[in-house]
Amino acid sequence: MSDADVFELPVIDLKEAKSNRKETAAKIVDVLENVGFAYIDNVHGIDYKGLWDCCQWFFSKPMEFKKKIMRKQWNPDNENLYRGYFPVVKDEPSRKEAFEFARDVPADDNSVSANNWFYEKSTWPEEDGSFPFREFLQSQYEVMHVTCMELLKLCAIGLGIPENSFMDLFNPRPCSTFRILHYPPWEGAPPSNAHIEDGKVVTTPEHTDSDFMTLLTTFQFRGLEVMQADGKWAEVAVRPGSLVMNIGDTFSRMLGGKFKATRHRVIDIGLDRYSVPFFLSPKFEGDIGVNFLSIHTGEGPAHKPEKFGPWVLHTMKHQKKYFEYKVLPEIED
Ligand SMILES: O=C(O)CCC(=O)C(=O)O
Numbered sequence: 001m002s003d004a005d006v007f008e009l010p011v012i013d014l015k016e017a018k019s020n021r022k023e024t025a026a027k028i029v030d031v032l033e034n035v036g037f038a039y040i041d042n043v044h045g046i047d048y049k050g051l052w053d054c055c056q057w058f059f060s061k062p063m064e065f066k067k068k069i070m071r072k073q074w075n076p077d078n079e080n081l082y083r084g085y086f087p088v089v090k091d092e093p094s095r096k097e098a099f100e101f102a103r104d105v106p107a108d109d110n111s112v113s114a115n116n117w118f119y120e121k122s123t124w125p126e127e128d129g130s131f132p133f134r135e136f137l138q139s140q141y142e143v144m145h146v147t148c149m150e151l152l153k154l155c156a157i158g159l160g161i162p163e164n165s166f167m168d169l170f171n172p173r174p175c176s177t178f179r180i181l182h183y184p185p186w187e188g189a190p191p192s193n194a195h196i197e198d199g200k201v202v203t204t205p206e207h208t209d210s211d212f213m214t215l216l217t218t219f220q221f222r223g224l225e226v227m228q229a230d231g232k233w234a235e236v237a238v239r240p241g242s243l244v245m246n247i248g249d250t251f252s253r254m255l256g257g258k259f260k261a262t263r264h265r266v267i268d269i270g271l272d273r274y275s276v277p278f279f280l281s282p283k284f285e286g287d288i289g290v291n292f293l294s295i296h297t298g299e300g301p302a303h304k305p306e307k308f309g310p311w312v313l314h315t316m317k318h319q320k321k322y323f324e325y326k327v328l329p330e331i332e333d
């Protein structure tokens with residue numbers, strides 16, 4: 001496959017972080033300022049085998065099964081706009097199908113407006129009792145959330161601001177998305193827009209994530225490439241038993257680019273590839289305005305409040321124009 005250089009990411013060890021808080025905090029800040037990507041070791045509660053089994057269980061089902069939870073964009077019989085299943089779309093350079101869900105807003109929470117599809121209730125596939133797909137994934141969502149909160153506490157310590165500085169952004173209703181992904185091999189010739197330099201083919205074109213922080217399970221598949229500081233692409237070496245962490249535009253922008261939202265892409269490996277990203281995102285009304293650090297340090301230009309939801313919606317629909325987002329309706333806020 002790719003002839004890009006293979007490189008090892010820096011390691012953030014969450015077990016070590018318990019006893020060596022300051023050192024780990026300094027390391028994570030250094031890594032996010034310079035690379036924007038890291039391996040996360042010793043994630044408490046993560047079950048890679050279970051996540052793999054979920055991918056196999058779901059993606060091996062026939063299309064009629066998946067269609068029942070397919071987004072309205074592709075199945076007008078359904079009401080779900082945002083959560084659920086999206087299929088492979090012909091002629092898109094992003095060759096993937098996925099199931100996405102979130103933590104539901106509690107039934108007694110009336111503060112969310114009905115047309116705010118960011119908080120749409122997740123839709124789940126039918127189960128016959130032989131495999132606990134929903135129960136397992138919901139518990140892994142919480143593992144990912146808690147892991148992100150710990151990483152953000154370490155970021156805050158390393159930045160010299162109070163440890164809980166980022167927590168409010170996610171309480172009580174994060175807009176995070178948990179996605180299981182399948183990249184089926186191209187059938188026939190890939191479309192011209194999937195071809196990149198050196199005769200290579202992508203299954204996810206280069207991009208930065210729009211969210212706050214991403215935790216990615218790659219099941220030891222190759223194919224993930226990251227742009228390095230010198231502009232050259234390098235393949236991320238597989239590290240069994242680790243997550244890959246990177247930050248997205250939201251976090252980077254809040255810190256005036258101090259932390260890097262690094263460009264990355266997925267190269268066609270000629271095989272069925274599976275991965276499981278968790279996209280940590282603030283609550284809809286979370287203040288993600290620029291110059292965040294000045295709130296705590298009193299230094300630099302003043303912080304400008306800005307809500308996460310409207311900002312990210314505009315970015316996804318009108319700037320990035322992802323095929324799975326561009327038809328989503330505007331939300332009055
Ligand atoms: O599948 C992967 O390894 C990466 C996927 C990715 O970059 C994304 O979904 O944003």
Ligand SMILES: [Fe+2]
Pocket residue numbers: 207208209264
């Ligand atoms: Fe990504």
